[in-house]
Amino acid sequence: MTVPTQKPARKLTMQQRYAALTHDLDWDPTYVAEEEIYPFTTFEGIKVHDWSKWEDPFRLTVEAYNKYQAEKDRRLYAVLDGFAQSQGQLSLTEGRYMNAMKIFLQGIPSGEYQAHRNFSHLARYFNGPGARFASLCQSMDELRHAQTEIHTLSHYNKYFGGMHDWNKMSDRVWYLSVPKSFFDDAGTAGPFEWLIAIGFSFEYLLTNLLFVPFMSGAAFNGDLPTMTFGFSAQSDESRHMTLGLEGIKFMLEQDEDNLPIVQAWLDKWFWRGYRLIALVAGMMDYMLPKRVMSWKEAFELYFEEQMLNGLFKDLEYYGIKPPRHVQWAIDEKEILSHQVYWVLYQFSHAAAFTTTIPNEEDQAWLESAYPETWPVFKSVVWDKAQRVVDSGGRYFNPGLPQLCQICQIPMGFTEPGNPLVQCQRHSIYEGERYDFCSDGCQWIFDREPEKYVQAWLPVHQIYQGNCGGPTLPDVAVWYGLEPGDAGEYIGSMDHQDWLKWHASSIKEG
Amino acid sequence: MQFELRTQVIEPRRKTFSNLVRRYGDRPASRYEEGSVDIQATENFHYRPLWAPDKELYDPTYTAFRLTDPYSFLDPRQLYYAPYVQSRAASGEAFSKSLDYVDSRGLLTKLPDGWAAIVGELLLPLRHYEAGAELISIEGSRFAYGTTIDQACTYAAFDRIGNAQSLSRVGIVFNDGHAHALAEAKEKWLDDPALQGLRRLIEELLIERDYAKELIALDLCDQLLYAVLYTHLDEAALMGGAGAYSLIAQHFSTWFLDQRRWIDQLVKVWFADPEFAETNKAAFNDVLDRRWSQIVEAVTDYSAALDSRVDTGAVAATSANAAAVAARLGELGLTVPGGK
Numbered sequence: 134m135t136v137p138t139q140k141p142a143r144k145l146t147m148q149q150r151y152a153a154l155t156h157d158l159d160w161d162p163t164y165v166a167e168e169e170i171y172p173f174t175t176f177e178g179i180k181v182h183d184w185s186k187w188e189d190p191f192r193l194t195v196e197a198y199n200k201y202q203a204e205k206d207r208r209l210y211a212v213l214d215g216f217a218q219s220q221g222q223l224s225l226t227e228g229r230y231m232n233a234m235k236i237f238l239q240g241i242p243s244g245e246y247q248a249h250r251n252f253s254h255l256a257r258y259f260n261g262p263g264a265r266f267a268s269l270c271q272s273m274d275e276l277r278h279a280q281t282e283i284h285t286l287s288h289y290n291k292y293f294g295g296m297h298d299w300n301k302m303s304d305r306v307w308y309l310s311v312p313k314s315f316f317d318d319a320g321t322a323g324p325f326e327w328l329i330a331i332g333f334s335f336e337y338l339l340t341n342l343l344f345v346p347f348m349s350g351a352a353f354n355g356d357l358p359t360m361t362f363g364f365s366a367q368s369d370e371s372r373h374m375t376l377g378l379e380g381i382k383f384m385l386e387q388d389e390d391n392l393p394i395v396q397a398w399l400d401k402w403f404w405r406g407y408r409l410i411a412l413v414a415g416m417m418d419y420m421l422p423k424r425v426m427s428w429k430e431a432f433e434l435y436f437e438e439q440m441l442n443g444l445f446k447d448l449e450y451y452g453i454k455p456p457r458h459v460q461w462a463i464d465e466k467e468i469l470s471h472q473v474y475w476v477l478y479q480f481s482h483a484a485a486f487t488t489t490i491p492n493e494e495d496q497a498w499l500e501s502a503y504p505e506t507w508p509v510f511k512s513v514v515w516d517k518a519q520r521v522v523d524s525g526g527r528y529f530n531p532g533l534p535q536l537c538q539i540c541q542i543p544m545g546f547t548e549p550g551n552p553l554v555q556c557q558r559h560s561i562y563e564g565e566r567y568d569f570c571s572d573g574c575q576w577i578f579d580r581e582p583e584k585y586v587q588a589w590l591p592v593h594q595i596y597q598g599n600c601g602g603p604t605l606p607d608v609a610v611w612y613g614l615e616p617g618d619a620g621e622y623i624g625s626m627d628h629q630d631w632l633k634w635h636a637s638s639i640k641e642g
Numbered sequence: 643m644q645f646e647l648r649t650q651v652i653e654p655r656r657k658t659f660s661n662l663v664r665r666y667g668d669r670p671a672s673r674y675e676e677g678s679v680d681i682q683a684t685e686n687f688h689y690r691p692l693w694a695p696d697k698e699l700y701d702p703t704y705t706a707f708r709l710t711d712p713y714s715f716l717d718p719r720q721l722y723y724a725p726y727v728q729s730r731a732a733s734g735e736a737f738s739k740s741l742d743y744v745d746s747r748g749l750l751t752k753l754p755d756g757w758a759a760i761v762g763e764l765l766l767p768l769r770h771y772e773a774g775a776e777l778i779s780i781e782g783s784r785f786a787y788g789t790t791i792d793q794a795c796t797y798a799a800f801d802r803i804g805n806a807q808s809l810s811r812v813g814i815v816f817n818d819g820h821a822h823a824l825a826e827a828k829e830k831w832l833d834d835p836a837l838q839g840l841r842r843l844i845e846e847l848l849i850e851r852d853y854a855k856e857l858i859a860l861d862l863c864d865q866l867l868y869a870v871l872y873t874h875l876d877e878a879a880l881m882g883g884a885g886a887y888s889l890i891a892q893h894f895s896t897w898f899l900d901q902r903r904w905i906d907q908l909v910k911v912w913f914a915d916p917e918f919a920e921t922n923k924a925a926f927n928d929v930l931d932r933r934w935s936q937i938v939e940a941v942t943d944y945s946a947a948l949d950s951r952v953d954t955g956a957v958a959a960t961s962a963n964a965a966a967v968a969a970r971l972g973e974l975g976l977t978v979p980g981g982k
């Protein structure tokens with residue numbers, strides 16, 4: 134055996150080495166035409182002249198990826214196991230906190246999963262190997278998120294209502310058609326639109342508004358598993374943000390004809406995403422027993438300051454303007470969460486979560502967070518709801534709401550500047566009337582009516598008899614609702630269990 | 643309020659999610675099951691894909707292979723994301739150790755001439771084969787119906803791009819830190835007649851638009867290729883003074899054993915389906931009809947090239963492997979062209 138001689142310095146730079154391991158694996162086909170292998174990258178009108186100009190948003194080899202991710206998951210699952218063993222759910226702030234997590238489980242993992250499948254679509258069908266590999270990594274990450282979220286909430290499912298049939302519910306229940314139609318919309322679009330819709334608009338523009346409330350809400354309310362999941366997903370998220378940013382820059386740099394297409398997608402997907410996270414607004418201001426910040430503050434910090442005053446200043450260089458209808462969102466920031474939660478409250482007899490009137494402590498917080506709008510809402514809405522409770526009842530809306538054809542949220546948003554007048558827009562397409570909650574949703578419809586007339590609107594479907602039967606109990610069975618899932622929180626199974634668990638622990642203590 | 647945690651037993655309301663109770667009864671579920679079964683949406687899709695207006699977003703008819711219940715396929719390895727990356731982190735570390743060992747002793751740069759030719763001209767070009775295999779596998783990740791099949795395809799895709807990267811790293815070590823061995827290998831992949839059967843196969847599969855047919859054809863080719871290149875040559879390398887080759891090859895044959903487990907199970911489930919067993923056999927026969935001779939020819943050409951560098955009887959081995967694979971397929975009730 135020879136003694137190893139001193140090795141000469143490595144001849145490849147890190148960048149060359151990375152290229153050798155990724156981009157260089159690609160070749161130009163000769164037995165079939167390239168357009169046949171990648172048939173979906175032309176119909177959207179995006180012009181790409183040189184895929185080699187794609188700059189890797191991150192440089193991760195498969196080996197490094199597996200190593201980092203394995204370590205992260207080892208730590209995350211150790212926390213989940215420990216929490217389950219120690220009955221950690223007992224140290225949540227309150228049982229009603231779980232309602233936020235029910236919405237999370239019903240709405241988010243199915244979205245993560247859709248992201249996984251559709252990033253696989255990009256990983257297969259983008260012509261450029263750099264874009265494909267970055268998409269492949271994100272596809273893997275999104276599968277991770279779906280599964281780690283399910284595993285994180287699996288323990289709670291054993292002790293609380295509303296979570297047990299999340300996958301069936303996300304295909305069927307009325308408010309879950311909001312996230313489902315959002316991801317269906319993006320997934321049925323072409324690969325470039327997906328990248329703007331999810332990679333950029335969702336993962337970059339709005340991701341902090343979605344995740345920070347859930348994760349810091351978890352931290353403030355004793356939910357260690359969800360908090361740990363959130364931190365663990367964060368390093369994936371930062372890769373996703375750089376992919377989204379590279380995606381938009383790449384399209385804009387390839388051809389100036391791409392600008393109007395990208396701008397229109399950005400306009401559409403900002404509004405689509407913003408309406409989707411309206412559910413988060415209602416959740417964070419009303420469903421967390423302990424709040425971190427209000428929706429308004431989060432919107433100002435994560436959107437107005439970081440995106441409008443930060444990112445969009447950089448994108449000006451490419452001719453990109455802030456999203457159309459952004460002013461409408463700004464104008465809504467003081468009323469959005471009130472309106473959304475009031476919808477959830479009225480219809481929670483047909484939902485897989487429970488709601489309740491904000492208690493005194495909640496009301497004091499709402500008053501301080503929304504000094505202008507809370508008192509109005511309180512008198513218009515909650516004082517009445519309280520009177521019903523005081524007389525031994527509970528107000529549920531006996532009808533079925535009308536849904537916006539685009540965002541599918543019940544029509545309950547108001548005219549800009551006039552929070553007491555409901556906003557309603559409509560368009561006529563092929564002789565049929567379609568209704569919208571806002572200018573933003575109407576604008577989206579008018580661009581692609583042939584797509585949006587296809588929407589599976591839960592309320593229409595109930596009327597057409599496609600949801601288990603004509604009465605609410607029939608629909609509830611078809612939704613998979615069980616006793617304890619829906620309705621008022623006070624006196625619910627979750628509430629009673631919570632009191633029982635803590636009564637016995639106080640007794641023993 | 644603070645609560646002291648007691649040893650009190652709180653009776654859980656349920657053991658797992660309702661879909662799993664409906665399927666498997668009221669028992670605790672594994673993390674594989676909770677994270678893999680019934681995850682994909684199956685109904686009430688909102689819009690048709692712009693790029694496939696005749697299909698739903700997730701649609702069983704993206705392939706000719708069908709299952710009455712997509713979740714009759716469960717990965718026998720029970721791999722969900724966390725154990726997947728953990729197992730691959732471990733095998734990746736093992737591969738790196740082998741490669742470092744080989745590198746620190748210069749074993750790949752000192753291979754006997756014939757073995758050096760095999761590595762440089764025939765092994766390294768297969769990093770492109772692996773990259774193509776990744777594209778085929780990731781198509782399943784998008785188009786498979788049901789999460790369990792999607793998931794197995796996804797990991798296979800990640801494995802294969804990993805294999806491509808591992809082979810590239812072998813090339814860099816082989817070339818003592820440079821990349822021109824990789825550049826030369828790429829030229830071989832593009833031009834060397836011995837590799838054109840394989841390249842043509844991959845390119846033609848990539849335009850099939852039926853992920854499962856692509857996957858099966860690829861797997862048939864893998865079975866012959868891995869057998870000769872990593873198993874057959876492994877033994878010959880040990881005898882022929884090319885221990886470094888053997889060290890590297892073992893990682894690939896170990897991976898392929900793992901890959902076989904889920905694909906064999908998938909085929910088994912296809913052929914046992916109460917409704918679609920015959921449909922699936924017909925689809926498999928269609929693949930055999932159109933691809934089997936092409937595959938045998940491609941791997942035979944490749945094996946002949948191996949024999950021309952070091953005569954290990956690779957062609958004979960491939961022919962024996964082909965006969966063995968054909969016999970196994972025959973036992974499954976399939977018709978292999980050539981009458982085997």
Ligand SMILES: [Fe+2]
Pocket residue numbers: 245248274275278
């Ligand atoms: Fe995610």
Ligand SMILES: [Fe+2]
Pocket residue numbers: 408537538539540541542569570571574
């Ligand atoms: Fe809307």
